[in-house]
Structures are given as structure tokens and as C-alpha cells.
Amino acid sequence: MGRSCARLDGQMPSSSNASRILRFAQQPALQLIYDTAPIGLACLSPDCRYLEINQRLTEICGISVEDHLGRFVRDCVPALADAVEAIVRSIMNTGEPVIGVEVTGQRADQVEERHWVTYWHPLRAPSGEIIAINVAAEEITERKRAEREIRAARDAAETALRHLRETQDSLIEAEKLAALGRMVAGIAHEMNSPVGISLTVASTLQQKAAQFSAKAASGDLKRSSLNAFIGLVQDAASQLVTNLSRSAERIQSFKEVALDQSQSKRRSFDPGLLTEQVLSHLTRDSKHQSIAIGSHCERNLSMDSYPGPLGQVLTHLVVNAMTHAFPEGLDGVIDIRMAASGADHVELAIADDGCGMTADVRRLAFDPFFTTRRNFGATGLGLHIVHTIVTERLGGRINLESEPGNGTTVSLILPRMAP
Known part of the structure; x- marks a missing residue:
């Protein structure tokens, strides 16, 4: 045996x-x-x-x-x-x-x-x-085989999800840089006018000073020439101060907005003033598209929150409206309102009179990578970034109202004291 x-x-x-x-x-x-x-x-x-x-x-x-x-x-x-x-x-x-x-x-x-x-x-x-x-x-051979296949599929899905998140993160960073780039273009446009005027005035003053110096050296200087030169200097100085002050204000505003968006630090600020600062850097694109941007911002609305992310939200919403609400070069109006909402919140509303959204588009608007203009280079991350920042960083809530042909309104209710 x-x-x-x-x-x-x-x-x-x-x-x-x-x-x-x-x-x-x-x-x-x-x-x-x-x-x-x-x-x-x-x-x-x-x-x-x-x-x-x-x-x-x-x-x-x-x-x-x-x-x-x-x-x-x-x-x-x-x-x-x-x-x-x-x-x-x-x-x-x-x-x-x-x-x-x-x-x-x-x-x-x-x-x-x-x-x-x-x-x-x-x-x-x-x-x-x-x-x-x-x-x-x-x-249990078949069960074991199925378990192995499930594990393999899960690992593959986790790898794909990790790659997707990495891609999404990189695209989000690209979107943030694009928003900052738009502001750079806007500030460059805003700076052209006062700097150009200042350069013209300074050049004219330089020429007049050379002429005045030549007359003084030849002994042919008259009282009338002296009075005219003094008047010219005073007028030139006034124009230089006005335009250079305007340039300095633009630069300081841009520095504050850019610093907020790059660092995302928490601080106390006036959201109405921040809104006007951000909008001032978006006027170039709106004028190019014949879109009027109006703002009605209540002042002295103190917030202890994150001005950088709030500026990003406002930039994305305005640019999204200019891109999607007015296709094929249509003109229109974008109205931005900032006001108190009770004692502890503020409301930011961005409304346009553009083409509006269908129910299906409205339902998917905040989903990542969803866009109706992918053929025009859109990534579908703008409104997703907005939703993420509003709900996770700023601790607020967001509401979207839109009907085909009747425009779109995006309303944000934000706590004055961020979580």
C-alpha cells in the first residue's frame, strides 16, 4: 500500500x-x-x-x-x-x-x-x-481567474485615473497661466495709452527745451518766449504726472492681482475693489469682440478669504462668457454685480445676454473636459476649475441659470469668512 x-x-x-x-x-x-x-x-x-x-x-x-x-x-x-x-x-x-x-x-x-x-x-x-x-x-479556478482579471482591470483603471488626474492637473495649471496671460495682455494694452502719451509729451518737452536753450545761449531770449516755455513745462508736467500716475496705478493693480493668483494666500480684502481690478485687465478682449462689460460692485464688503482664487473664478467666468455666449463675433453685454447677501455672505453674479445653453449643456457645464467648442481649442476645464475653487477653496456654492437664446447667469454665494 x-x-x-x-x-x-x-x-x-x-x-x-x-x-x-x-x-x-x-x-x-x-x-x-x-x-x-x-x-x-x-x-x-x-x-x-x-x-x-x-x-x-x-x-x-x-x-x-x-x-x-x-x-x-x-x-x-x-x-x-x-x-x-x-x-x-x-x-x-x-x-x-x-x-x-x-x-x-x-x-x-x-x-x-x-x-x-x-x-x-x-x-x-x-x-x-x-x-x-x-x-x-x-x-474555484474560474473565480480566481475572475479575481485576477478584476485586479488587473482595477490596477489598469487606477493607473489610467492617475494619468488622467496628472493630465487634468497640468491642464488646470495651463488654464491658470492662460488666465494670467490674458491679464498680462490686458495690462499691456492699458499701459500703451498713458505711456505713449507720456513719451510724446516728454519728446516735445525735450525739443522745446533744446530750442529754449539755444535762444538763451544766443542772447535772443524774450519775455514772451520765457512765459511760453514756462507754460509748456507746466502743461507737460501735468500731463506726465497724470499719465504716469495712471500707469503706476495699473501696474500696482496688476501686481496685486498677479500676486494673489500666483500665491493664493488668505487675507482681508474688498471683493468689490478686487472685481473692478480684475475686470480692468480684461477690457482689451471685450473691446476687440464688441462686448460691453459693466460692473456694479458694492464697496466696503470686507472678506477674509482668498483673493487670488476669487480673481481666477471671475476671470474664467468672464472669459467663458466672451468665448461661448457670443459665437461668431456677436456683440453683447456682460454684467457683473457684487453685493452683500445677508450678514455673512456676498453674492457675485455674472450675467450675459448671449446665446444661452440647452438643458443638456447646462447639466454638464461643470463637468471636467466638457466643452462645446473643442474644435476651437477649448479644454473644457474653465467652469470645472470655477466649481472646484468656489466649493472647495472659497467654501461657497454656485448656481447656473440659462435658456437657449436668453443668456446665462452664474451666481456665486461666498462666505465672508472662508472656511
């Missing part, structure tokens, strides 16, 4: 005990269960011999009754013998079943790795003595 596993008392089972086990295992009721069970079943003797094997076990394990019945597990399945003997020994020791043991191996007629989950229960004689071990084996 080959090598057997040791019994707990170190002795082989007697022939009478073996016969008793076989007779018990071959009772008609037990045999019927074995023959009709939908899972693999086997009965092992305490010394690890196969006493009974059902048809299902032969199917899922690729074994034959003739090659196993009455033989020791170690002779039939050497690779699993140690584990089987340990389980049988535990049951004989404790009398407790061993449940849910997973077994991995190969059928003799296949090279594919297969998986089973096994359940081990003691079989007792009327006297209570454990005379055999019932083993139930359920094949």
Missing part, C-alpha cells in the same frame, strides 16, 4: 477498524449523498487513506476511483500529502472541523494551475469515536 501517515498514537489502524470504517462509509444513505453531490467529496481514514471518492471529485481533480480508493494520500498526491496529514491530525486532536482551506495544484491531465476550497469534517461512530474525515472540495 506504500507509505502511510502516522496515527496520533503512532500505530497503524487495525484491520477490524479499517473494515468498520469502510462499512460505515459504504452505507446506502452516505453512498447516495456521495454519488449525487454537486461538489467533490472524499472520505479519508485517520491514517490518510481514500475510503470513498465521488464522481464529481474525479471530474474536477482529474483522478480515477481505481487509482485512489484504498490508497494513501501520500502515494496518490505527494505534493499535498503534508498539508492533508496536518489537517487530519488537527481534526483527530481537537475533534473540530477545518473549513475554507484553499488548495492549488494541477490535474494530472492538464498543465493549467487550478484552485479548490476544501472543507474538512470529522465522521463519528455512534460511540463518538472519529473513524473518518469527510472532505468536500469546490473548484
Whole structure:
């Protein structure tokens, strides 16, 4: 019979005990269960011999009754013998079943790795003595394969999601830089006029000063020439002060807005004044598109919040309106209102009289990468950035109202004290 596993008392089972086990295992009721069970079943003797094997076990394990019945597990399945003997020994020791043991191996007629989950229960004689071990084996190869596929799909999805988030983050940064670029273009446009006037006045003053100096050197200086030169200097100085002061104000405003947007620091500020500063840098694009931007901002609305992100929100909303509300060069009006909303909030509303949105577009407006103008280079992140900043950084809420042909209004309710 080959090598057997040791019994707990170190002795082989007697022939009478073996016969008793076989007779018990071959009772008609037990045999019927074995023959009709939908899972693999086997009965092992305490010394690890196969006493009974059902048809299902032969199917899922690729074994034959003739090659196993009455033989020791170690002779039939050497690779699993140690584990089987340990389980049988535990049951004989404790009398407790061993449940849910997973077994991995190969059928003799296949090279594919297969998986089973096994359940081990003691079989007792009327006297209570454990005379055999019932083993139930359920094949879970397909389940394991499905689990591997699910894990692989999950890993692939997580990798794709990570790449998507990285791409989204980079695009969001690009959108922020684009917004800052628009303000740079706006401030350059605003600076052209006062700097140009100042340069013209300074050039004229330089020429007049040279002429005055030549007359003074030749001794041909008259009182009327002196009075005219003094008047010219006073007028030039006044124009230079006016235009250079205007330039200095523009530069300081741009510095504050740019610094806020680049650093996103929290501080106390007047949201109405911030709104006017941001809008002043967007006038170039609006004039180019024949779009009038009007603002009605209540002053002295102190907020302890993040002016940079709020400026980004306003920039994105105005640019989005100019881009999407007035296609094909249509002219129109964008109206911005900032006012108190109760004691603890302010309301910022951006309304246009453009083409409006359909219900489907309105429903998806804040979704990332959704845009109706992808063919024109739009990324679909502008309103998504707005929604993220308003709800997560500023602690506010956002509402969108729009109908086809009736324009769009975006309303923000923001706490004066950011969370």
C-alpha cells in the first residue's frame, strides 16, 4: 500500500477498524449523498487513506476511483500529502472541523494551475469515536481567474485615473497661466495709452527745451518766449504726472492681482475693489469682440478669504462668457454685480445676454473636459476649475441659470469668512 501517515498514537489502524470504517462509509444513505453531490467529496481514514471518492471529485481533480480508493494520500498526491496529514491530525486532536482551506495544484491531465476550497469534517461512530474525515472540495479556478482579471482591470483603471488626474492637473495649471496671460495682455494694452502719451509729451518737452536753450545761449531770449516755455513745462508736467500716475496705478493693480493668483494666500480684502481690478485687465478682449462689460460692485464688503482664487473664478467666468455666449463675433453685454447677501455672505453674479445653453449643456457645464467648442481649442476645464475653487477653496456654492437664446447667469454665494 506504500507509505502511510502516522496515527496520533503512532500505530497503524487495525484491520477490524479499517473494515468498520469502510462499512460505515459504504452505507446506502452516505453512498447516495456521495454519488449525487454537486461538489467533490472524499472520505479519508485517520491514517490518510481514500475510503470513498465521488464522481464529481474525479471530474474536477482529474483522478480515477481505481487509482485512489484504498490508497494513501501520500502515494496518490505527494505534493499535498503534508498539508492533508496536518489537517487530519488537527481534526483527530481537537475533534473540530477545518473549513475554507484553499488548495492549488494541477490535474494530472492538464498543465493549467487550478484552485479548490476544501472543507474538512470529522465522521463519528455512534460511540463518538472519529473513524473518518469527510472532505468536500469546490473548484474555484474560474473565480480566481475572475479575481485576477478584476485586479488587473482595477490596477489598469487606477493607473489610467492617475494619468488622467496628472493630465487634468497640468491642464488646470495651463488654464491658470492662460488666465494670467490674458491679464498680462490686458495690462499691456492699458499701459500703451498713458505711456505713449507720456513719451510724446516728454519728446516735445525735450525739443522745446533744446530750442529754449539755444535762444538763451544766443542772447535772443524774450519775455514772451520765457512765459511760453514756462507754460509748456507746466502743461507737460501735468500731463506726465497724470499719465504716469495712471500707469503706476495699473501696474500696482496688476501686481496685486498677479500676486494673489500666483500665491493664493488668505487675507482681508474688498471683493468689490478686487472685481473692478480684475475686470480692468480684461477690457482689451471685450473691446476687440464688441462686448460691453459693466460692473456694479458694492464697496466696503470686507472678506477674509482668498483673493487670488476669487480673481481666477471671475476671470474664467468672464472669459467663458466672451468665448461661448457670443459665437461668431456677436456683440453683447456682460454684467457683473457684487453685493452683500445677508450678514455673512456676498453674492457675485455674472450675467450675459448671449446665446444661452440647452438643458443638456447646462447639466454638464461643470463637468471636467466638457466643452462645446473643442474644435476651437477649448479644454473644457474653465467652469470645472470655477466649481472646484468656489466649493472647495472659497467654501461657497454656485448656481447656473440659462435658456437657449436668453443668456446665462452664474451666481456665486461666498462666505465672508472662508472656511
